[in-house]
Amino acid sequence: MAQGSSLALASMLGKQYMTIQTAKTVVFWYLVLCRFVRVVRHLRARGLITAAREAYLVLVRKGFACMLLLPSVRNKVQGELDQVTLDLAGKLAPKYPDAPTFTALPETGLASNDVTAALAKLSDLPRTEWEGGRVSGAVYHGGKDMGDIWREAFGRFEVSNPLHADVFPGVRKMDAEVVSMCLSLYNAPLPASAIDDGGAGTTTSGGTESILMACKAYRDRARAEFGITEPEMIVPKSVHAAFDKAAMYFGIKIHHIPVDRKTRKVQIAKVRRAINVNTILLVGSAPNFPDGAIDDISALSDLAVKHRIGLHVDCCLGSFLVPFLERAGFPTVPFDFRVPGVTSISCDTHKYGFSPKGSSCIMYRSKQIRKYQYSVTTTWPGGVYATPSMSGSRPGALIAGAWASLVHMGIDGYTQSCRDIVGAAKRIAHGVKKDFPELYVLGDPLVSVVAFGSKTEGQGNGKGCLPIYEVGDRMSKAGWHLNALQDPPALHIACTRLTVTAVDDFLRDLRVAVDEVKALEEPGKGSMVMLYGLGTGSAVGGQLIGEMASRYMDVVCIDLYPPCITVQHT
Incomplete structure (x- = not known):
């Protein structure tokens, strides 16, 4: 009888063991199925080519991260990025000897007339001149009456x-x-009322x-x-x-x-x-x-x-x-x-x-x-x-x-502003299509943005080639602030009310910029070329741009604490 009880107990334990094993197997295959479904959905959404490219970029970036573990590579990359950061700081956060600077609260608060004087000096710091319509977007000016x-x-x-x-x-x-x-x-x-x-x-x-x-x-x-x-x-x-x-x-x-x-x-x-x-x-x-x-x-x-x-x-x-x-x-x-x-x-x-x-x-x-x-x-x-x-x-x-x-x-005011602004954009698009055989307009812009790229982009460097980012740098030197685009490389201008009177100047300066770039023997080294050219030059370019973008934000949000500049009272 004892032997029968032992056999029954063994049988029961064996069934429980099998049940546990079955449960583990079910859970395992359920997780495998869930992962498989996610992969299938991902591939369906991305496509095989895009998914393969994404996987390649992940591997390259991981390899680059491993390379950065080598002191010689890390020091070289850090040195380059540090120099770029210093250059950015020099351009975006220069020293202004005559401007009031406070890195800690003044011991004695300024009188109201002193605050007014300080604000006046800060508002007069050198800046991009946007009033003439040479800035893409950024300032959506409604006129003096609106101010x-x-x-x-x-x-x-x-x-x-x-x-x-x-x-x-x-x-x-x-x-x-x-x-x-x-x-x-x-x-x-x-709704007809608050409850509808x-x-x-x-x-x-x-x-x-x-x-x-x-x-x-x-x-x-x-x-x-x-x-x-x-x-x-x-x-x-x-x-x-x-x-x-x-x-x-x-x-x-x-x-x-x-x-x-x-x-x-x-x-x-x-x-x-x-x-x-x-x-x-x-x-x-x-x-x-x-x-x-x-x-x-x-x-x-x-x-x-x-x-x-x-x-x-x-x-x-x-x-x-x-x-x-x-x-x-x-x-x-x-x-x-x-x-x-x-x-x-x-x-x-x-x-x-x-x-x-x-x-x-x-x-x-x-x-x-x-x-x-x-x-x-x-x-x-x-x-x-x-x-x-x-x-x-x-x-x-x-x-x-x-x-x-x-x-x-x-309604009447916005209708007229639409007529003016969109009209300016259409004049620019028409001018690029008509007078710039080297360029092409992206898509069929219906509103305020006009983007254009180079027909010879990617056909090598040197005389006759037209790298569009170099055109952007030349336009910057002429006082224009345009946006650089990626995929495909292009520039764009977002027209505002300020642009309406600057269309002819834009097309004239663009003609000069294009002709100058076409005559170059070697590619330029302007800021737009350096930044966006880096992104298209290698698989790790985007990663480096990301690091540079973070450093750009560090410069914009420049840290002055602990105080590193003497407090000046006006």
Whole structure:
């Protein structure tokens, strides 16, 4: 009997062991299957060639990192980067002997007239002259009258903060009206009352925050409503870098889809192939920053509706130009909430809306999406804390400035500014196509951006070749501040109201720059050539550019603490 009990016990233990082993095997193969599915989705979205190239770059960068472990290599690379950093510091953060400098609080505070004098000296420091229209984008000037209106708004609402809506009702009202005016401009379905669903939005500090808020809303919505814990979004390669920032901040996998080489629009077939069960968002631009192309929003809409996913249209750059194209007599394409699959739009009021810097708007088709943008904490000892966007306190003066700018310009004012600015861009594009056989215009720009590249780029160096970055450096010497583009190498100018009167000067100076570069015996060594040429010269170029970009930020945010400069009192 004892022997039978032992056999029964052994049999039971054997079954339990087999059960454990079976469970382990099931878990193992489940994990293998999950990894396999991820790889298949990744390859489907990226394509074999792109995936192989990405893997190659990862291996090369890891190899380069290993090489940096060798003291001789590390010291040489560090020495080169240190010299570049010193050169950047000399250009961006030079010493200004006559300017007031404070690296610690003064023992005795300055009198108000001394502060005024110090501010005057700082405002007179040498800078890029933007007033003549030689700067691409950057300064979206609304004219002297607009500056006077800003100062009036700032003065009346200088201490206001929309976080305290009951204390500053005027700011709350203007905040809501700025959003409502933008929703109306982009043809959102407006709710009949505060309890009805419909178009909704919030103001933000700029286009990047508007994009971040949209991505955060879609991520949280996907988790709450669809159980998606590994979210992915699909964006054109030409989309604004803020989407990459959102992917880093919010843990969203991002797929960059190539654009058509001719039209510069995202390739819809590849967007379709990249969609899977974890996709939470498609993105299009109207227009994009690099070359001013407007993606095929209608085709993206069809995909968004079919797969029941969000579609965000980035109109930060188009802002108060794209909605006015038709009124101003220019061709346009569908881009706003009238396209059924569009669920959100970002629009910068501080660009072509001519509002003070630090002003943008994120809009949604439905309040049911916007609610996922909010941050709400109910267990804080200080009370219930809820904010609509990244910031807690916000400067009500900027909201007042945005509201004043919008109501001052009106439909007629924005229509005329669109006519002037887009007209200037079209004159530049036409001039490049007509008088510069060495250059070509990227895509078919419909709005304010014109990008152009060299037809002989990559055909060797020397006389007759036209490296476009060298043209950019020559234009810089002539006083122009243009943007350098990558993939393909190109330059662009984003036209503003200031550009309208500078078109002829631009085309004249561009002709001179092109002719000078064509006559060069050897490639130049300007800053644009050195920086962007490095990125295309080797597989580790991008890694070195990344390090240089970090050092650039260190220079811009230059650290003076512990104090290294003597405190000067004015």
